[in-house]
Amino acid sequence: MFQQVMMELTTGSVKTLEIFFLTLIGSLPLGLLISFGTMSRFLPLKGLMKTIVWIVRGTPLMLQLIIIYYGPGLILGANIWGMGSEGRFIAVLVAFIINYACYFSEIYRGGIESIPQGQYEAGEVLGLSKRQVFFKIVLLQVVKRILPPMSNEFINLVKDTSLARIIAVYELIWAGQVFIKSDGLIWPLFMTGAYYLIFSGLLTIAFAKLEKKLSYFK
Amino acid sequence: MAILEIKNLHKSFGKTEVLKGVDLSLEKGEVLAIIGSSGGGKTTLLRCINYLELAEEGTIEVKGELIYDGEKSITDEEIRKNRLHFGMVFQQFNLFPQYTVKENITLAPKLLKKYPDAEIDSTADELIAKVGLSDKADNYPWQLSGGQQQRVAIARAMAMEPDILCFDEPTSALDPELTGEVLRVIKSLKSKDNTMVIVTHEMGFAKEVADKIVFIDNGKVEAAGSPAEIFDNPKSERLKSFLAAMLKA
Ligand SMILES: Nc1ncnc2c1ncn2[C@@H]1O[C@H](COP(=O)(O)OP(=O)(O)OP(=O)(O)O)[C@@H](O)[C@H]1O
Ligand SMILES: [Mg+2]
Numbered sequence: 001m002f003q004q005v006m007m008e009l010t011t012g013s014v015k016t017l018e019i020f021f022l023t024l025i026g027s028l029p030l031g032l033l034i035s036f037g038t039m040s041r042f043l044p045l046k047g048l049m050k051t052i053v054w055i056v057r058g059t060p061l062m063l064q065l066i067i068i069y070y071g072p073g074l075i076l077g078a079n080i081w082g083m084g085s086e087g088r089f090i091a092v093l094v095a096f097i098i099n100y101a102c103y104f105s106e107i108y109r110g111g112i113e114s115i116p117q118g119q120y121e122a123g124e125v126l127g128l129s130k131r132q133v134f135f136k137i138v139l140l141q142v143v144k145r146i147l148p149p150m151s152n153e154f155i156n157l158v159k160d161t162s163l164a165r166i167i168a169v170y171e172l173i174w175a176g177q178v179f180i181k182s183d184g185l186i187w188p189l190f191m192t193g194a195y196y197l198i199f200s201g202l203l204t205i206a207f208a209k210l211e212k213k214l215s216y217f218k
Numbered sequence: 219m220a221i222l223e224i225k226n227l228h229k230s231f232g233k234t235e236v237l238k239g240v241d242l243s244l245e246k247g248e249v250l251a252i253i254g255s256s257g258g259g260k261t262t263l264l265r266c267i268n269y270l271e272l273a274e275e276g277t278i279e280v281k282g283e284l285i286y287d288g289e290k291s292i293t294d295e296e297i298r299k300n301r302l303h304f305g306m307v308f309q310q311f312n313l314f315p316q317y318t319v320k321e322n323i324t325l326a327p328k329l330l331k332k333y334p335d336a337e338i339d340s341t342a343d344e345l346i347a348k349v350g351l352s353d354k355a356d357n358y359p360w361q362l363s364g365g366q367q368q369r370v371a372i373a374r375a376m377a378m379e380p381d382i383l384c385f386d387e388p389t390s391a392l393d394p395e396l397t398g399e400v401l402r403v404i405k406s407l408k409s410k411d412n413t414m415v416i417v418t419h420e421m422g423f424a425k426e427v428a429d430k431i432v433f434i435d436n437g438k439v440e441a442a443g444s445p446a447e448i449f450d451n452p453k454s455e456r457l458k459s460f461l462a463a464m465l466k467a
Contacts (some may be wrong), residue, residue: 128329
């Protein structure tokens, strides 16, 4: 029995890990683009981006998952996600990436706007391009400032991965819950809880390390 | 030929005209001190010279070359190239916090590949020595006093070898006991090769170091001349009352 539970939980946790890392890979850069959009001086773009961010942050991720998965099929009459679990997994990723990109974009924006204008001007009068100023001067200062809120979001994402089951993606909690119905076992669910705790604990340690690493400047 | 020639510079923010036709001329190796009461437009003038603001009207020439004309549009590329004629030292230092003293100084020359890196490093060492911070080369800005930070900022600007070095009230953000070290460094830079424009409220310093003084009042050059003409024999009434107020303060 124990072995069977562990196998199921492993399968579920791999899915959870996949959702976690693939979401980050997509949403971290996408969030930066969106934050540039919300700070754009081109007002239509700014308005559009701000509206998207508002909608995505103002509605439950669960709702977004359902709409993104079923919406295209019902509206366009075609399931753009493909059949089976593969298709559902892609829909989950799309929903998560968009959702987290919007959250990250607001954190980036706060960080970028907190950098004093003098930093940009000092770089520009030295003849650096706007790109060079951003990547060589501003970015690391932004990273340092946004580490605490990013750490929160990463931990939220760990827990949000469990929402994937809404559209039948077999993630960790589902894997654990199966044994309640079939065998009346509760401990597999406790194991999933321990898994989340360890995962978010490791993240907390990693972020603390990063903060320490960037503590050489103020 | 003048190294810097500014003609009829106008700059407005919204409806307020801040520069109302400023003219300036400076020879190589000269030190120009700009004085004037608060809000007169001194910072705005320096910012226009450094392309941090774009004047709507007027021209700027460096060594006889027209590098800015308010009537014509200018591309970002031209701005980047032309602003290398100038260096700027800010009131608030604006050092890059994540870089050491030396890295602050070498960052731009290295990114712009001015010289081979080794050469940039040795020039930086010389500059650091010149501003008296050899023992701080590997420190970060937060480990320095305000006066030391400002000296780094001066070295950083010098590293780009500008034709003209601009200072906007370089000691205003400093505790009084730290102004001396910065003013001494600026004074030590005075040479036939270094041309400087210094906005300052330090009248004693202006009198001692400047070859030329310009009094800017309400967006215009209200008086200009040698330190003796400006301080010992002021003609303009507004200049007289400004100097009287400065003496009292
Ligand atoms: N970005 C801006 N937007 C609007 N108004 C501005 C801006 N920058 C400066 N001003 C206005 O322009 C005027 C001149 O300002 P400036 O900073 O050039 O004066 P200053 O001579 O440097 O004064 P101080 O001695 O206090 O530094 C002031 O009335 C100021 O409020
Ligand atoms: Mg000023």
